[in-house]
Amino acid sequence: MAESTTKTQQISLSKGLNLGLRRALEDDPKVLLMGEDIGKLGGVFRVTDGLQKDFGEARVIDTPLAESGIVGTAVGLALAGYRPVVEIQFDGFVYPAFDQIVTQVAKMRARALGKVSMPIVIRIPFGGGIGAVEHHSESPEAYFAMTAGLRVVAASNPVEAYWMIQQAIASDDPVVFFEPKRRYWDKAELDPTATPYPLYASRVVRQGTDATVVAYGPMVKTCLEAAKAAEEEGRSLEVIDLRTLSPLDLEPVFASVRKTGRLITVHEASVFMGMGAEIAAKVTEKCFYSLEAPVLRVGAPHTPYPPSRVEEEFLPDLDRVLDAVDRAFAF
Amino acid sequence: MAESTTKTQQISLSKGLNLGLRRALEDDPKVLLMGEDIGKLGGVFRVTDGLQKDFGEARVIDTPLAESGIVGTAVGLALAGYRPVVEIQFDGFVYPAFDQIVTQVAKMRARALGKVSMPIVIRIPFGGGIGAVEHHSESPEAYFAMTAGLRVVAASNPVEAYWMIQQAIASDDPVVFFEPKRRYWDKAELDPTATPYPLYASRVVRQGTDATVVAYGPMVKTCLEAAKAAEEEGRSLEVIDLRTLSPLDLEPVFASVRKTGRLITVHEASVFMGMGAEIAAKVTEKCFYSLEAPVLRVGAPHTPYPPSRVEEEFLPDLDRVLDAVDRAFAF
Amino acid sequence: MVTSRKGAGGKTAAAKKKAGAAGPDLVQLLTPEGDLVEHPDYSIDLSPEEYRGLYRDMVLVRRIDAEGTALQRQGELGLWAPLLGQEAAQVGSGRAQTAEDYAFPTYREHGVAWCRDVDPVNLLGMFRGVNNGGWDPNEKNFHLYTIVIGSQTLHATGYAMGMQRDGREAAVIAYFGDGASSQGDVNEAFVFASVNNAPVVFFCQNNQWAISEPNERQFRVPLYQRAAGFGFPGVRVDGNDVLACLAVTRAALEHSRSGNGPILVEAFTYRMGAHTTTDDPTRYRSSEELEEWKAKDPIMRMRSFLEKNKYADEAFFTEVDTEADTVAADIRARCVALPDPKPISIFDHVYAEPHPLMDEERAEYGAYWESFEGAH
Amino acid sequence: MVTSRKGAGGKTAAAKKKAGAAGPDLVQLLTPEGDLVEHPDYSIDLSPEEYRGLYRDMVLVRRIDAEGTALQRQGELGLWAPLLGQEAAQVGSGRAQTAEDYAFPTYREHGVAWCRDVDPVNLLGMFRGVNNGGWDPNEKNFHLYTIVIGSQTLHATGYAMGMQRDGREAAVIAYFGDGASSQGDVNEAFVFASVNNAPVVFFCQNNQWAISEPNERQFRVPLYQRAAGFGFPGVRVDGNDVLACLAVTRAALEHSRSGNGPILVEAFTYRMGAHTTTDDPTRYRSSEELEEWKAKDPIMRMRSFLEKNKYADEAFFTEVDTEADTVAADIRARCVALPDPKPISIFDHVYAEPHPLMDEERAEYGAYWESFEGAH
Numbered sequence A, B: 001m002a003e004s005t006t007k008t009q010q011i012s013l014s015k016g017l018n019l020g021l022r023r024a025l026e027d028d029p030k031v032l033l034m035g036e037d038i039g040k041l042g043g044v045f046r047v048t049d050g051l052q053k054d055f056g057e058a059r060v061i062d063t064p065l066a067e068s069g070i071v072g073t074a075v076g077l078a079l080a081g082y083r084p085v086v087e088i089q090f091d092g093f094v095y096p097a098f099d100q101i102v103t104q105v106a107k108m109r110a111r112a113l114g115k116v117s118m119p120i121v122i123r124i125p126f127g128g129g130i131g132a133v134e135h136h137s138e139s140p141e142a143y144f145a146m147t148a149g150l151r152v153v154a155a156s157n158p159v160e161a162y163w164m165i166q167q168a169i170a171s172d173d174p175v176v177f178f179e180p181k182r183r184y185w186d187k188a189e190l191d192p193t194a195t196p197y198p199l200y201a202s203r204v205v206r207q208g209t210d211a212t213v214v215a216y217g218p219m220v221k222t223c224l225e226a227a228k229a230a231e232e233e234g235r236s237l238e239v240i241d242l243r244t245l246s247p248l249d250l251e252p253v254f255a256s257v258r259k260t261g262r263l264i265t266v267h268e269a270s271v272f273m274g275m276g277a278e279i280a281a282k283v284t285e286k287c288f289y290s291l292e293a294p295v296l297r298v299g300a301p302h303t304p305y306p307p308s309r310v311e312e313e314f315l316p317d318l319d320r321v322l323d324a325v326d327r328a329f330a331f
Numbered sequence C, D: 001m002v003t004s005r006k007g008a009g010g011k012t013a014a015a016k017k018k019a020g021a022a023g024p025d026l027v028q029l030l031t032p033e034g035d036l037v038e039h040p041d042y043s044i045d046l047s048p049e050e051y052r053g054l055y056r057d058m059v060l061v062r063r064i065d066a067e068g069t070a071l072q073r074q075g076e077l078g079l080w081a082p083l084l085g086q087e088a089a090q091v092g093s094g095r096a097q098t099a100e101d102y103a104f105p106t107y108r109e110h111g112v113a114w115c116r117d118v119d120p121v122n123l124l125g126m127f128r129g130v131n132n133g134g135w136d137p138n139e140k141n142f143h144l145y146t147i148v149i150g151s152q153t154l155h156a157t158g159y160a161m162g163m164q165r166d167g168r169e170a171a172v173i174a175y176f177g178d179g180a181s182s183q184g185d186v187n188e189a190f191v192f193a194s195v196n197n198a199p200v201v202f203f204c205q206n207n208q209w210a211i212s213e214p215n216e217r218q219f220r221v222p223l224y225q226r227a228a229g230f231g232f233p234g235v236r237v238d239g240n241d242v243l244a245c246l247a248v249t250r251a252a253l254e255h256s257r258s259g260n261g262p263i264l265v266e267a268f269t270y271r272m273g274a275h276t277t278t279d280d281p282t283r284y285r286s287s288e289e290l291e292e293w294k295a296k297d298p299i300m301r302m303r304s305f306l307e308k309n310k311y312a313d314e315a316f317f318t319e320v321d322t323e324a325d326t327v328a329a330d331i332r333a334r335c336v337a338l339p340d341p342k343p344i345s346i347f348d349h350v351y352a353e354p355h356p357l358m359d360e361e362r363a364e365y366g367a368y369w370e371s372f373e374g375a376h
């Protein structure tokens, strides 16, 4: 275990989370994991694999099948001084807990005038692309991002996942933590002795000069691929991984847009009322005279997530991103 | 009763809804009302006053105190051919029903490939300004507007309320119907023989030439007052009552912005991720070369609704709207 | 098809023993060995043909289920949720329903669907990923599968309230699992059904597991007892005994139909397979447990019963197996032939009425997709 | 302060009668006439001083409550939720708690707050609209008022799970109403508490009404029976009998504290006033019903008891009334002096850690509001 936290190793995103959770459990006896099937099974994505075995049933809790109950008891545990990390099995199953999240978790601190905190992390595997049945591929991040009192972050790769989950657990504010489920099996090299990037900051993950593309979670990889393809066509895209959806950290986006004059936002969630809308509105306000084209938004149409046999067409891909870039240049 | 539907009369917004519901109950035996305290009490805002007495307990149903149960059973009633009109007592109490609304009500029709419909109306009194305790003054419309499968409308005055509630009930799609609670007691002249304006259309409620202001629900009145004040200062504001938040009907807004070059969006809900963000993003995309200033957004900060003794400062008022207009002109 | 009702005395030659080892709070009419036993409140008396019918249903349903698993393994389905082991609970309760009754399933009621005459290929659509259900629930009074746990119990209750208002002589049956019993929605359904005296039978298949979580993580007294606290009766039936499931469900439906309000039936059974095809039950449960339940196999005991009573011969059993293979082959053929939906169809059914954003996006996406035509 | 415990025999001179008219499923120790009665499972034996203490608590709490209503009528509060009629349920259960126990109230537990030594002015903040609670729940182990119905029962259960992990010798008490029993959250709390054997007492004040809806709209069997179906005991106590409420709650807390898991106490009482100051109960209930319950007034019966047993004289009663007026006057004075919050303070406590949007908006709004300074 000690070794696992010092040795550089090849890990998947799911393993990055697993190691991050393990370190959090080791470092702070008040950290608890709660959720459906997170014990012996290790969660349906094996993110909590082996943790109940090593930390016991009192700290890695297989809960009854009731999301409101999970989050509601997490609130009570937080009041009692614990730091619960809740797993929601799939994006589409978070809604039964919605009331507890937006009414209780989000508001408790303000109601108590800061006398209590809600250091709760709500982990949600999100997004599509894995051929799943309905309710297993949704992108509900905007519901939470718009809710005052919550923080919302999304990891995009294994290394980020490893650090961000630990930072989220250490945060005294409630954090809704989105995990890009179709990237769970992506691999990367983790150096557990490195210094992590701050949690609530966006990050330029590829420099470019012609247009800016912002994304988060699963779409970061897609946008990096698009940038690579664009380069071959002679266009230089700057790609920003938002990482934090609430608060948004848009300074790097403003700076980039002042340089490139063009911005494309990309997410799997619907364009209508999605994160892209806020980014577009804000960037336009702050960079009005720098924009050579309106901010263009890539995302889903205003429909439920479709049956999986259509998801390839439905999900934003490299082509859709490049198509938007083209449109931005055509303005 | 017959008289009440032909005679021009002075009515409050709450009475407008009451008369509209009454007509719907008369016109279609499949219409049912469901909610907490809507029977003998007539609802906490008396919107259903007298309806249980006249239509019986089988059609005006005092439900158990459980919002998920109310909406969930409404789904079943809709499947059985009924048209349930659900009352949520206050904005802040809709969240226990969130799962049933976004997962079941919104998606049922698409899941059944159109073989069933969900003609359910979910009435929600929303917004602040009445000096209430917490959870009684919220503006949750964006949560629903962003949800594919739902329609969302907001009435702004007594006459609109009378017609819109009937149209919403007649609609075969589920409609989240927002009622501006601080305007419940506003009065206006109703001519029940008039031809109603279409439900899913926005409406220019004051013509102007210098800047456009869009609002809905309680803020329409505020914006009209602001326009009046602006006129005295020599500025001509065009005011648009959005009326429908999903779908948005932005054609009249585009047309107006092409004329005025400036747009201010106004709502009580948070600016961050609010309806204004979508409107700003879309209008900027469609009217990029017409805008002389970025779309400016007036709304709440990203905080929970504050204690009522601060709500006057918190809520957008005439001054805040005019301040934004000034800023749009300063660009 | 089957005709006996609660309280009717035994009229066939089949010998009956006194209450089995099942215990007083478990209604059992047929022992794992295939012997009839008596129960003070419930009995069943069917013709040999009817007994054979139940056997046939179970075999066919198991075969269809196995085909689902096979289709998934071969990449024809994205997922499958096997009912293996729960055939008696589903066929017994399914055959208890009349055409006028209405069933609200979870995602595992392939056997109930069968009894309600729903084309099994309908069920495959969602698991194949070509639709999210898509059949007309009113055609066979069988609602769409519901994946989000517990929600359908409220829909069922609402539907039952509708039946009440229409004065229909029918009842609703709402399926749910042991895990689902923890959900707020299920308990709210109990409240709404009770207070409205709605004609709804809550039918819980307690298959001992909610994915990896055993019963102890959901409740600590037998689930059927939950009902009493909400003001309606609860009964636990041997969920691997198709005769008991039929008798108890039929009585329950009759109870609700005739104005006595809701009732809870807990069918005590076992999920012999994986939770779904992506699940690995060896991670959380022992093979001994599985073996124990295999000895209570619902089909085996019915076969023993038929054999012991000479209600069926070898030819019959062979014939049923052959029929099962035929049905499975037919389903397989029609499954793999299910066309992928056209991408543009995602805009078709979101709204009943005109919707400008749908139109705008349909046009945009349509043009975009067309630009790739041939390339894809 | 009060010291007897479950099962202790009567040691005072107070005469006891056999089980009262209350019926076998209602624990009553003091009749409406002020006579002690015996109960097979519960008894109480306090010193005269302790009996007087309970009386004093109830009178003071009623007076504070009346002051809340008065303050609202005079525009000093935006709203008030009166506890009138529920003094015994609140004082009895409140005094049963130790300092280490933890209470999760609804919005009406002013009497419990009193017993837990919470400054009543704290409670007024929310109703006045100067804050949304704002006290430190850990100071007196009394959580913030919770308005959204039922949510706090889950918080209480989670808190109890925390106590369990810490090995604390204490229990949690979760207050909720008869209406709240219909909420999914409350039933999920029952599940979580049961499965985790959490030390939590669910204390339902069944005041017969959920705003305008009577019990029949929420359940059709006595609520205390709900518990059994979730695997823990339930008991109904005369909620207008402060002695029974004390004895039963004390036993319940002890039950939970000593590792026996959750328990449900249903205090059968009556909301004699309006739901809140904006409510008009004449629209939905009869004055006869109110009169009936007035005869069971919790304070009157305690006074009769004290008088009958000569535990208190006229001077005592006068003294308590005077004290009540003094307390009320003090609260009033401090209430009207509560300063309005500064608008800029709305940004202060939303997040614990730095938040750029908070900073940005704080600066923007600050500048905007300052531009009006003096004008407002």
Ligand SMILES: Cc1ncc(C[n+]2csc(CCOP(=O)(O)OP(=O)(O)O)c2C)c(N)n1
Pocket: A036, A065, A067, A089, A093, A096, C108, C147, C148, C149, C176, C177, C178, C179, C180, C181, C207, C209, C210, C211, C271, C275
């Ligand atoms: C609200 C919700 N949460 C979680 C899930 C994920 N999930 C699917 S099935 C299942 C277990 C269900 O167990 P049970 O109710 O016993 O039914 P069974 O699968 O055993 O038939 C879970 C947790 C879900 N579908 N919905």
Ligand SMILES: Cc1ncc(C[n+]2csc(CCOP(=O)(O)OP(=O)(O)O)c2C)c(N)n1
Pocket: B036, B065, B067, B089, B093, B096, D106, D108, D147, D148, D149, D176, D177, D178, D179, D180, D181, D207, D209, D210, D211, D271, D275
């Ligand atoms: C989730 C939710 N729905 C509705 C309301 C509105 N409401 C406030 S109090 C109340 C009735 C509560 O009744 P009960 O639980 O019996 O408590 P009591 O007020 O009688 O003490 C209702 C419906 C609410 N506060 N929260």
Ligand SMILES: [Mg+2]
Pocket: C177, C178, C179, C205, C206, C207, C208, C209, C210, C211
């Ligand atoms: Mg199960």
Ligand SMILES: [Mg+2]
Pocket: D177, D178, D179, D205, D206, D207, D208, D209, D210, D211
């Ligand atoms: Mg009550």
